[in-house]
Structures are given as structure tokens and as C-alpha cells.
Amino acid sequence: EVQLVESGGGLVQHGGSLRLSCATSGFAFSNFWMTWVRQAPGKGLEWVANIKQDGSEQYYVDSVKGRFIISRDNTKNSLYLQMNSLRVEDTAMYYCARDTPYYYDGSGLLWGQGTLVTVSS
């Protein structure tokens, strides 16, 4: 069974930093792109970033470029999101998701339960 468990969320002040982690099991982690998606309270889903199997490619939504860094450790089957210079508008539930095996692949995301990040002013 595919499992993704996020951690590291919490309350942080505007301008602060947090590091989210996602521990995975039940699939060959190193064979898949991995993704972070967020959802502000009462709002829709926003794709945040993803990373290739070997970490050599990363893509970000414009609103987090230069502030967030996605990374992975294939020896620990874990995904990370380093969030710096946090803004109130970054407040959201952050979901880790197993992405696809290939860049061009439409086989969908499998999701964790999420971790809540709250940025106070």
C-alpha cells in the first residue's frame, strides 16, 4: 500500500522558515517524480513544485520561485520542502504526492494526508 506521511508544519511568523518532510513507503520511491501541492483554507488546489527521480530537475509555481526549495533523499525514501521568506499567503495545507514515472505521463497523483502551515503577520 502506498503511504505518504507529511510532517513539519506549524505556526511561523511572516518572513520565517519551515522545512516540510514527507516519508514514503509501499512503492519504489526512486522511480517516481514527487510533488508538493497546497490548499489554502477554503480554497482550491495549487500545484507548488515537483522534482525528478534523481533530483536533477525541479519545477516551481511562480509564486514560490526563489523562496522554496524542493529536494529528496532516495536512500530515505523521503521528500522535502524548504520554505523561506514565508508570507501570510503561504498559509495552507501542504500535500506530498507521488507523481508519475516520466516527465510526460498522465497517470495522476497519489496523495498524503497533508501538513498545515500557518504564517502569521
Add this chain to the structure above:
Amino acid sequence: DIVMTQSPDSLAVSLGERATINCKSSQSLFYSSTNKNYLAWYQQKPGQPPKLLIYWASTRESGVPDRFSGSGSETDFTLTISSLQAEDVAVYYCQSFYGMPKTFGQGTKVEIK
């Protein structure tokens, strides 16, 4: 970036009736080399993470009831619930998998009439 637009934003359907959700992309999601459309559908119930329902625009994920079906091609796609059940009350999202970023539609809320 590809923009995904869903319609309607919400709909209320009687139990046992058909629910239809539309998703339109700003550019084609059809990749000719694979003859597939790079679109997925998700269901999100209150307090839960999204759940994959449909991928490749029309392939049901394992375990998803067959009352859920996906159709469409290129820029216009549809998610149909053939006979709405109480447990289908949720918000439904489409997502583009054609390149980066993999954008989502804004969501469609389905309720019981």
C-alpha cells in the same frame, strides 16, 4: 502556463441522477506520440486529501466505482457520475499533466438536491 477552467463551480443533483462536470484547458492536452490525453480527475471530500479517480482522461483508477467516467479530448473534458450517491458529495478537480506546471482547475462542488 496551461489554464484549466471547470464548469459549473457548483451543482446540486438528486440522488440517482446524473452529474456532469466540465473541464476546459487553454491548450491541447493530447500528446500525439502516445495517443493519450494528459488529464486527471480527483475527488476531495471534506477534511480529506484528494483522491485520484480518473487518469489519461478516461481510465478509472483501481477501486473507483464504475458510475464515475471520464471523456473528452484535446481541450474539452467531462467527468460524469452516472447515478449520484450520497457518498459522492465532494469537490472535484481536473489537472493537466501536459508539461509544467501541472495546473488544477478551480474545482466543482457537487451537492445533493
